[in-house]
Amino acid sequence: MAQQRLRLTALQTEGQQRLTESQRLAQQREALSLSFAEAQRRREEQAHAQSGTTFETRWKRRQGQRPHYLLLTTLLPQLSGLADRLRQEEAQQSQRLQTRFTLSQEQAALHARLEDKTRLLRQTKTTLELERRIVRLEDERRALRADEPCPLCGATQHPAINAYQTLSLGRTEQQLQQQTEVDQCAAAKIEGDTRLHLLVTQCQQGEETLTALAHQRDELQQRWRQAVKQLAIAPDENLRLPELTTLTPETLQAAADALAAYEREETQLA
DSSP, rough: HHHHHHHHHHHHHHHHHHHHHHHHHHHHHHHHHHHHHHHHHHHHHHHHHHHHHHHHHHHHHHHHHHHHHHHHHHHHHHHHHOOOOOOHHHHHHEEEEEHHHHHHHHHHHHHEEEEEEHHHHHHHHHHHHHHHHHHHHHHHHHOTTTOOOOOOTOOOOOTTTHHHOOOOSHHHHHTTHHHHHHHHHHHHHHHHHHHHHHHHHHHHHHHHHHHHHHHHHHHHHHHHHHHHHHHHHHHOOOOOOOOOSSOHHHHHHOOOOOOHHHHHHHHHHO
C-alpha cells in the first residue's frame, strides 16, 4: 500500500513537471512568434521607407536629366532627317559621277573620230584642188603626144595621159560629203562638251553639298554624344542610349526606342 502511494506521488510529480515544461515551451513559442511579427513589421516599414526614398531619388534624378533628354528628343529627328538626305545625296552624286565617266569616254571617242574625219577631209580637199588644177590645163593636156616633149617640163614620156584624158571630178566631189559628217560630228562634240561641263559643275556642287551635310552631321553627333555623356553622370538603369557614331536605320531606331521608353517611365513616375 505504501509503495502504491509512493508510485502515485511520483506519477503526480512527473505529470506536474511535464505540465510546467509544456507551459514553458508554449511561452517560448509565443515569444518567438511576437518577435518574428515585430521583425516582419520593421522590415516592411524599412522597405516602405526605402521605396519612398528610391522613388524620390529617381524623381529628382529625372528632373536633372530632363534638359538633356529634351535636347536628345530634338536632336534625334534632325539626325534622322539628315541621314536620309545624306543617303539621297550620296546616291545622286554616285549617279552623276558614273554619268560623267561614261560621257567622258564617249567624248574621247568622238574627239578621235572627229580628228580622223577632219584629216580625211583635208586630204580629199587637197586631192580635189590638184585635180581641178589639172582640169584647168585641159588644152595643154590635149596637146600632149607620145614621144613628143611636154611644153612645160620637156618630158617625152606621158604615162598618165590616158588617165588625165578620162579625169572626172564627180567621184572626188562626192567624197566632199565627208564635210557633212565632220560638221555633224563636230556639232555632237560641242553638245557633249556642254553636257560634260554641266556634269562637272554638278559634281563639284554635289561634293560641296555632301561636305556641308557631313559637317552638320558631325556637329549634331557631337551634341548628341555630349548630352548622352551628361545623362551618364547620373546613370539610369532603364535608359540605354547609343552614341550614334553611325547614322544607320538600326541605330536611329534603337535611339528612338530608348527615348520612348524613357518617356513612358517618366509618365509613370509623375
